[in-house]
Amino acid sequence: MKNIHCKVFGHDYRVSRNVTYHVKEYTCKNCKKELTTNGNGYLTELTPKFKEINDLLERIHAKRHMRSSVKPRVDASNEEELEYINIEHKVKSSDKIHATINTDNLLVFKH
Numbered sequence: 001m002k003n004i005h006c007k008v009f010g011h012d013y014r015v016s017r018n019v020t021y022h023v024k025e026y027t028c029k030n031c032k033k034e035l036t037t038n039g040n041g042y043l044t045e046l047t048p049k050f051k052e053i054n055d056l057l058e059r060i061h062a063k064r065h066m067r068s069s070v071k072p073r074v075d076a077s078n079e080e081e082l083e084y085i086n087i088e089h090k091v092k093s094s095d096k097i098h099a100t101i102n103t104d105n106l107l108v109f110k111h
Contacts, residue, residue, distance in 0.1 A: 006031045019054045020061040 006012075006028060013035065016027040025046060026035045034046035036054060044050065 003031050006033075017054075019058045023054065023057060025054060 011031070011033060012029040013026040014029055015024050016034070017025040019025060019036075022041070023037050026043070027033070035043045036046045036050050038044045038050070046054075
């Protein structure tokens with residue numbers, strides 16, 4: 001009976017998961033049909049193969065996003081010294097990654 005609504009009025013897709021900025025997974029509100037965006041940007045049915053690809057993409061995206069958001073911060077009172085930065089980056093709703101930057105390996109240019 002759930003499919004009758006979709007056959008008459010069409011599917012009502014909602015974003016169920018943001019994999020990356022451009023790749024998302026969608027679920028129909030009524031019949032629970034799942035779709036995802038493929039490599040060309042079109043919607044395709046979410047198969048186990050696409051689910052595995054999306055999981056891998058999400059992990060890569062989270063690592064790159066975490067790496068790009070870690071930037072050294074210069075103390076305003078003493079520009080010669082850099083302070084240690086402790087960063088908490090939320091990857092998933094339950095997992096947290098803690099990163100600490102060691103300033104010994106940083107190269108800082110002053111203008």
